[in-house]
Amino acid sequence: MLLRLIHLTFIQRWNARKGANFQRATVIYGENGRGKTSLSAVLRSVASGDPTPILERRTIDSAAMPSAALLFDLGKGNTTRTFNGTAWDSTVAQIEVFDTTFISENVYSGDVINPEHRRCLHKFVLGAQNVALAESVDKLDAAIRERNAEIAELEAPIGAKLGGMLTIDEFLALAPDAMIDEKIAAQEARVRVAEQSSQIASAETFAAAVLPQAAIAEALVVLAASLDTFAEEAEARVQHHIAARLNPEGKRWLEEGIGYLSDQSECPFCGLDTTSSSLVADYRVVFSDLYRQHSVRIATTKRQLSEALAESKLVAIEGVIASNGARRVFWKGHGIDAPSADHLGNLRKVWLKAVSTIGALFAKKDADVLAPVLPTDDQRADLDAVLSILERLREYNAQVAEIDKKVVALKQQAGEVNLQAVAGQLALLRLVKERYEPTVDAMCKDLINLRAEKKETESAKQTAKKDLDAATEQLFSKYQATLNKHLANCGCGYSITGTKTSYSGGKPRTEYQLLLNGKPIDLAQPKAKPHEPCFRNTLSDGDRSTLAFALFLARLELDHDLESKIVVLDDPMTSLDAHRRAYTCEQIADIAGKARQVIVLTHDATFAVDVWERLIKPKGALRLGVSGVDTVIEEWDISAATQSEYFRRCRLLADCVTGVHGLDQLAVASAMRPVVEANLRMRFPGAFAPDMWLGDFIEQIKGVPAAAMLAGMQPRLSDLIAINEYSKKYHHDGKGSPSKSQSTLAELQSYSRRTLEFIAGV
Numbered sequence: 001m002l003l004r005l006i007h008l009t010f011i012q013r014w015n016a017r018k019g020a021n022f023q024r025a026t027v028i029y030g031e032n033g034r035g036k037t038s039l040s041a042v043l044r045s046v047a048s049g050d051p052t053p054i055l056e057r058r059t060i061d062s063a064a065m066p067s068a069a070l071l072f073d074l075g076k077g078n079t080t081r082t083f084n085g086t087a088w089d090s091t092v093a094q095i096e097v098f099d100t101t102f103i104s105e106n107v108y109s110g111d112v113i114n115p116e117h118r119r120c121l122h123k124f125v126l127g128a129q130n131v132a133l134a135e136s137v138d139k140l141d142a143a144i145r146e147r148n149a150e151i152a153e154l155e156a157p158i159g160a161k162l163g164g165m166l167t168i169d170e171f172l173a174l175a176p177d178a179m180i181d182e183k184i185a186a187q188e189a190r191v192r193v194a195e196q197s198s199q200i201a202s203a204e205t206f207a208a209a210v211l212p213q214a215a216i217a218e219a220l221v222v223l224a225a226s227l228d229t230f231a232e233e234a235e236a237r238v239q240h241h242i243a244a245r246l247n248p249e250g251k252r253w254l255e256e257g258i259g260y261l262s263d264q265s266e267c268p269f270c271g272l273d274t275t276s277s278s279l280v281a282d283y284r285v286v287f288s289d290l291y292r293q294h295s296v297r298i299a300t301t302k303r304q305l306s307e308a309l310a311e312s313k314l315v316a317i318e319g320v321i322a323s324n325g326a327r328r329v330f331w332k333g334h335g336i337d338a339p340s341a342d343h344l345g346n347l348r349k350v351w352l353k354a355v356s357t358i359g360a361l362f363a364k365k366d367a368d369v370l371a372p373v374l375p376t377d378d379q380r381a382d383l384d385a386v387l388s389i390l391e392r393l394r395e396y397n398a399q400v401a402e403i404d405k406k407v408v409a410l411k412q413q414a415g416e417v418n419l420q421a422v423a424g425q426l427a428l429l430r431l432v433k434e435r436y437e438p439t440v441d442a443m444c445k446d447l448i449n450l451r452a453e454k455k456e457t458e459s460a461k462q463t464a465k466k467d468l469d470a471a472t473e474q475l476f477s478k479y480q481a482t483l484n485k486h487l488a489n490c491g492c493g494y495s496i497t498g499t500k501t502s503y504s505g506g507k508p509r510t511e512y513q514l515l516l517n518g519k520p521i522d523l524a525q526p527k528a529k530p531h532e533p534c535f536r537n538t539l540s541d542g543d544r545s546t547l548a549f550a551l552f553l554a555r556l557e558l559d560h561d562l563e564s565k566i567v568v569l570d571d572p573m574t575s576l577d578a579h580r581r582a583y584t585c586e587q588i589a590d591i592a593g594k595a596r597q598v599i600v601l602t603h604d605a606t607f608a609v610d611v612w613e614r615l616i617k618p619k620g621a622l623r624l625g626v627s628g629v630d631t632v633i634e635e636w637d638i639s640a641a642t643q644s645e646y647f648r649r650c651r652l653l654a655d656c657v658t659g660v661h662g663l664d665q666l667a668v669a670s671a672m673r674p675v676v677e678a679n680l681r682m683r684f685p686g687a688f689a690p691d692m693w694l695g696d697f698i699e700q701i702k703g704v705p706a707a708a709m710l711a712g713m714q715p716r717l718s719d720l721i722a723i724n725e726y727s728k729k730y731h732h733d734g735k736g737s738p739s740k741s742q743s744t745l746a747e748l749q750s751y752s753r754r755t756l757e758f759i760a761g762v
Contacts, residue, residue: 001566001597002043003078005633006069010059012038015630019071023620025592027638028601029608030624031683032761035631036601039624040099040570042068043599046081046088047095054083075564092566094596098552099570107548140461147454154447161434165427172444174435184433187426189335190413194422196334200414203331206324206338206404208397209317212308213390215301216358216383222301223361223373225294295369302362309355314348317393321347324400336406339399347389354386472501475558480512482557486550486587490580492543493517514538542576553587556595566597573607579658581607589614604760606650612638646678650759653752665748672727672755676720679759684710694724719758726751 005019013035030036041053046068054066065085072079072092082089159168166174177183242250307313321341328338357379365373375383434440480499487495497515514521522534539547549572556562569588573581588611592598598615602608612621623636649671656668673694680697681688687710688697698720704710713720726747 001073002070002599003073004071006071006080007067008039008042009067010062010064011035011042011054011066011068012057012059013629013631014038015059015627016632018632020622020633020635021620022597022599022622023618024597025615025619026597026599026622027608027612027615027619028599028622028624028633029605029636029638030601030603030631032603034603034624034626036570036603036624037099038631040097040568040601041101042070042083043095043566043568044097044099044101045083046070046092047097048093049088049091051083051087053101094561094564095566095568096552096556097568097570098549098572099568102552103545103548107544107551136460136464140457140464143457144454144461147450147457151447151450151454154443154450158440158443158447161440162431163427165424166431168447171431171435172448174432176436177432180429180433180436184426184429186335187422187429190422191426192334194414197414200334200411203407203411204323204327205407205411206327206400207320208400209320209393210313211317211390211393211397212305212313213387213394215305215308216354216387216390219301219305219358219362220375220383222298223365223375225297226370226372298362298365298369305358305362309351309358314351318347331403331407331410334410336403336410338403339396341396343392344389344396347393350382350385350389353382357382476500476510478558479554483550483554486553487546490546490550490583492546494539494543542580545576546580549584553591556591562591562594563596565595566599567591567595568599568601570601571603572600573602573604581610582658585610585614589616592616592619605647606654606756606760609638609647609651646675649675650756653756656752657749657756659749665745666730668748668752669727669730672723672751675755675759676723680713694720695728698724716758719754723751723755723758 001024002022004021005016007017007019008014009017013033028036028039038057041057045051045053054068058066066083067085068083070081072081074092074094079090081092155168158171162168162171246253321344324338325341328340331338357375361373361375361379365371435444476499480496484495494514494516496512497520499510499512501510516538521538522532556565556567559565572588573584576584585607588598588600592615600608600611602611608621612619621636621638622633625632625634652663652668652671653675656663656665677688677694677697688700692700698717701710701713701717701720704714
């Protein structure tokens with residue numbers, strides 16, 4: 001529903017930058033010329049998206065473009081529709097507008113109903129979708145034939161690519177594959193495997209190199225190892241003794257001799273007591289089991305490291321790398337990419353440098369087995385370099401081990417593969433790749449789109465025919481019955497008959513006749529019979545207005561989506577008598593109870609009150625006011641207005657016209673002049689002095705220049721004079737007032753009607 005006019009600017013008199021809130025049922029009162037029709041045009045425009053109703057109402061002599069912003073609640077939260085001077089940002093298709101535009105487009109223009117009116121009415125009755133179906137049946141057939149020719153033209157070159165492997169439908173259905181190039185490469189490798197299965201079966205797998213990391217790590221630990229401080233001092237004294245008194249073999253001789261001493265205190269050679277000899281105690285420490293174990297560990301580690309870093313080991317590793325390199329070339333041709341050993345190119349240099357460095361460290365250790373031997377910075381760099389390259393070799397071994405699993409699997413596959421099967425799979429993969437080559441993909445997309453369009457068109461054709469048949473057979477019958485119900489309820493002396501769809505001229509239109517006194521009357525007058533009855537010379541203005549509104553009401557009543565519609569009614573009671581005005585009010589109240597929202601615009605305050613009283617809450621009343629020369633919209637306290645003397649008198653006159661019994665005829669006659677005076681004061685604020693009466697108003701209107709605003713009342717002077725002459729005799733001091741018998745009821749009703757028509761602008 002429409003919640004608020006945020007702004008309407010530069011649309012005829014509208015320059016409202018502050019809107020007003022709308023309710024589910026909203027009555028808008030405004031005098032003629034205040035912008036009611038412009039507002040309904042704005043709502044018609046936002047419904048259709050056509051900017052014309054707004055652009056043709058651009059404020060005269062304004063350089064600014066029309067602008068509008070409306071706030072709606074369309075069932076999914078509030079949303080704004082904005083007109084930027086040229087177009088709406090979005091439409092609200094569920095708006096239905098009854099106004100003079102509806103009448104002139106769908107019912108009649110002036111006193112003529114032409115074929116275009118009936119074509120538009122056909123669209124209105126059936127709805128745009130059903131009419132489009134009727135008009136498109138032949139177009140759909142032509143479109144299907146055109147699609148078939150285009151499809152055949154595309155299928156020929158596509159089918160030629162398939163070689164009988166796939167149907168065109170299967171080829172079109174192939175899914176894109178981001179890994180297709182890799183899959184083709186892998187499948188080509190499988191084909192090569194099948195073609196070279198014997199070579200693959202006999203080809204060698206990859207080997208891993210034996211690495212000396214553990215030996216080097218152990219060597220560094222041994223080099224850094226030492227005994228406690230006492231053992232170090234004993235070693236020093238023994239070394240000094242050997243150097244001073246023995247030859248280089250002395251150490252071995254002493255180690256053997258200490259074994260003979262065992263746990264005895266006497267020397268096995270001279271028999272002397274050795275208990276007090278500190279040197280013998282040193283011998284015991286140096287040549288103890290701990291010392292021997294330490295020495296053995298050093299010797300063992302040195303030997304193992306020498307074996308691990310032997311030239312033969314280096315040559316073996318280099319051989320593995322070289323062999324793997326040769327095998328890498330072979331297996332790469334079969335889709336297995338083994339790791340490269342290029343990053344190991346300086347292995348020999350680093351290896352030999354590390355062997356030299358470790359030899360120097362062990363030479364230092366041999367000279368003093370108890371002292372920890374730590375590498376210098378340069379030596380550490382040599383050792384780090386060999387450990388780094390050995391770590392890369394370890395990673396290389398791991399990669400080779402993983403690749404070797406693929407090699408073993410491929411060798412096994414080589415014994416099982418079927419060349420014809422894998423070649424067929426390769427051909428299919430290549431078709432998948434070709435399917436999404438830009439040129440072929442474009443052809444396939446065009447073909448898919450054409451087929452979808454054809455299928456959609458065929459479905460649309462069937463649906464259109466089915467729906468159109470059902471619509472024209474059922475809807476027109478219901479519509480005519482509903483329309484005639486409303487015409488009868490309005491007291492019309494005619495009805496509608498013969499409602500049907502006609503394709504005369506190639507486009508569908510609604511054909512119907514007026515049924516008057518049992519005789520069907522054509523809408524258009526035959527040229528050969530200029531005096532025959534027809535729409536132009538049979539229906540009064542009131543009957544024509546009633547027909548237009550009844551056509552609109554019948555469509556709403558049969559609209560299954562009415563509960564979602566916003567219904568806008570602009571002066572629906574124009575040219576209607578009191579009974580039809582009352583029926584119009586009843587129908588508006590009925591629509592308000594069923595539609596999403598009803599908005600009634602009127603220049604007739606009495607009609608506004610009549611509608612308001614029949615509406616149920618939530619309801620609201622707005623008024624089109626004036627700010628300078630601009631129209632603004634504001635809240636209207638219609639309840640208070642209903643209670644005013646002006647509206648009380650208007651109600652009294654309306655009751656007289658409709659024949660309400662028991663009215664005070666003198667009160668009715670006395671109400672005429674004050675109603676006209678109040679109406680003129682409201683329409684022309686400040687134009688008349690407070691002490692002026694209707695006779696003074698008439699004289700002032702007679703004397704204004706043609707350019708003055710009051711000059712617009714000069715064509716109505718005859719009505720003003722007649723009402724004044726009739727009613728002024730009822731405003732004497734009471735002594736000379738004529739009795740009720742001096743004025744007939746018919747005369748009183750006539751002048752009451754003339755008074756109401758004057759204030760309504762009729």
